[in-house]
Amino acid sequence: MSELFYDAAPNATRVAPERPKVRNYPDKPPEVTLFGTCVMDLFFPEAGLDAIRLLEREGIRVHFPQEQSCCGQPAWTSGYVKEAREVALAQLNLLDNGRPVVVPSGSCAGMFRQHYREVFADEPETLKRVEDLAERTFELTEFLLHVCQVQWQDLGEPTQIALHTSCSARREMNTHLHARQLLGKLEKVERLEHDHESECCGFGGTFSVRMPEVAGAMVQDKTRSLMDSGAVEMVTADGGCLMNINGSLEKQEVAFRGRHLASFLWERVSGEKAS
């Protein structure tokens, strides 16, 4: 495990890392890289495009390297370290240019910021680059809120929505706070609380296929509480959760749906129908 977290001696008794301090945000940069994530790439590409538009609207030039693929999280959480490391290294090489990286999915951003340290724990040289990447990685809502400090005019009709945040992202990245604050800037949007809001939706990557019965019970409960909230739709900034929740809703043959926060935000502030 990384020396950044723990005592230097490899077999010394460990203590937990200190509480993360409040992150210092840089001024708005002229350019960023968007890391689209594999789930968004294949299943929610329009949301990725809306994220690009939201950034461009703030006067930022967005790069989308065509060589990008996946952050490596599926292999990492499944215990396949070597495979995770290979894929992670490919992204690290690609993003190794000092440019801020914006990720429209909390758990993938968390992978860059928190878990690459563990993935490359045995490689001190790589760890320096990992630290550098961690410092300039931002989840989309965090970036819009704290770096761009967006000031928006809400051009949409009054609506009520429920917000779901990925568990790992909320715990690693505070995404629930960022998303709530961003939504708070839209004066005609009311965010409704739902029952057990902080509870996992049951995705958990390969968990949902390894333990489909338990995961199914979790997503059933989640979709029910979202629908019971009275909201007309759910928004989330995490592709995995969105795929899980929408897939379940579709299977249940109900009309209620979730969509990516980027699409929702773009629609509200541009006045255009999202792509």
Added chain:
Amino acid sequence: MSARNNILNRLRTSLAGTEPRPDDFNETLVTEPWQYTPDSRIQRLRALMEAVQTEVHQLPGEQWPAKVQALLESRNLSNVLYAPGTDHGQKLAEHWQAHGARQDLVAYDRPVEAWKEELFWEVDASVTGTVGGIAATGSLVLWPDRHEPRLMSLLPPLHIALLKASEIEDNLYAIMQKQNWSAGLPTNLLLVSGPSKTADIEQVLAYGAHGPKELVVLILEDQ
């Protein structure tokens, strides 16, 4: 002793080349959030204990034996266990004699084996002292000894505890330091924070699981 040596050897092998961690115990973390003025100290202890169904009375120090008598009267109990070798035990006995109280005074003056059946089933109430109280958690500190045995605060359905107002401390750490516990503990030191209770069935709180069903604390003001 081979199990002992095997275990210790394995642990030592695993720690080879490492240093013990320093003692960075920060006492402010367990004291600062739990500090009170003398008045609020009593208020807090009362509030916390009452929240777990403890009956608390505050009274001038010399009045407690009469209060004990009244508590037994009102519950229509027929006997009370006391510790004759303690100061408060003697005071209780004197009061009983002077006022001709009708409840039997039962002295805990022989080993438990000599009267187990009676002690387990026939005693209605007990009176014990305490060596202090803790405001932060609403607790009494009991220091049983040969004069005031352990079972006195456990077996009777009603336990009446005497607590001097001046001996209520802010928090556990404070009383531990003040009384220098680490220099020598009794066979069985106890913190008691209410009557015995359980929530093992549906998390419904029920009092009187195995110990006292009722705890009455008499806070004695200085005379």
Added chain:
Amino acid sequence: MSQRIPVTELENSFRGRASEALADSQLRTNFRTAMDSLMRKRADAFSDPDEREDLRELGNHIKARALSKLPDLLEQLETRLTKNGVKVHWAETTEEANQIVHGIIEAKKGSQVVKGKSMVSEEMEMNDYLAERHIECLESDMGEYIVQLDGEKPSHIIMPAIHKNRHQVARLFHDKLGVEETDDVNELIRIGRRTLRKKFMEADVGVSGVNFAIAETGTLLLVENEGNGRMSTTAPPVHVAVTGIEKVVENLRDVVPLVSLLTRSALGQPITTYVNLISGPRKPDELDGPEEVHLVLLDNGRTRAFADAQMRQTLNCIRCGACMNHCPVYTRVGGHTYGEVYPGPIGKIVTPHMVGLKQVPDHPSASSLCGACGEVCPVKIPIPELLQRLRQENVKSPKEHPKVKDGGAKYSRTERAVWRLWAGLNTSPTIYRLFLWGATRFGKLTPKNVGPWTQNHSAPVPARRSLHDLARDHLGSQGTKGGRS
């Protein structure tokens, strides 16, 4: 609920037991209600987040310090306890521990044992061991008593009978004790009190666990609400405490934050009704208390976990149960699904060192890694990180020398090959784009049933154009280069 794999195929696995539990709506309601209430109580008990976080950090440091000098502290504890008149025993296995306990009872010609709540005695399956030798070992914690009466195992480490509601307990008492069936919880507890008090009086030996063993003073600290722990350690002539070697702390003052963390995390109480500090047997002039006190220190895999600096953190655990109370998986499937003594997130990370991964191959993967457990752990055990580590050990091939007992339980050449392909796909931009090209063009051909995913979801249909495509169109070739520019 959507269709499930037939239970018969899965009966003896985590998935099989989970399926059964999920189908039991009464069980699910019992757990959800109880866990919700425990979560609320804990949140109320830690109303100041800064205080809570400071205390968790202190708790973590105290446990880490104790572990960093564990062998020395165990020796110090032994020396102190011996000086105080307590006999200390060491056991590497649960079998050895049972033999020691049995030997103590035999020496006293004892036939009746009452037991305060002790998870280590559950590890030992002490009740069964003694019963086979014609010694009655009766649980005296109300929840444990209920569970024992029904021939079950605890489903929660703090609330053993939480899977039952009052009606189920009423029926059980009626059937086993011959009392009138009553739904009044107070009456049910009165029945238990009456029955057990007789046992406390008659018992030859009392057995208990230990929450913290204090090396400085040679003291065993026990927390409880019911008084059964005090009964078991005070009324019988002999007291035998059984505990894991990780329960030792260095100084008396160390227990101040630890007890606070324990009772607030477990039950949301500022403190338990009783905090019982035992430092020796009855002194010659004392009138009650056991004449003999024994402590059995059990290893049972703990030195194995200790050998790995990352896994050593499992030994921080103070057995509060907060991780299971907050676990979305535990809440839905209950404790019995885990099939082992310790359920929930903590069970998943401590059990493999005791019984080996082969016996619990699905434990590490039965988690969405949501992180709730790690967030509430009062001694900051990084439970999700340790689960992830166990997953690594679980899929290692024999050649990779797994470091956890019976590691490689889930090693599969096929699965490894799939991940190799996945890595190939995601490290080669050409292959990845080829894959996107195929997926977006032929996405409509996705079959309706794609394995376990479609148990709960509609089949995932890829978009017609990938984000790679959309971004290239939108940004033009300028915005598409990565790497050092």
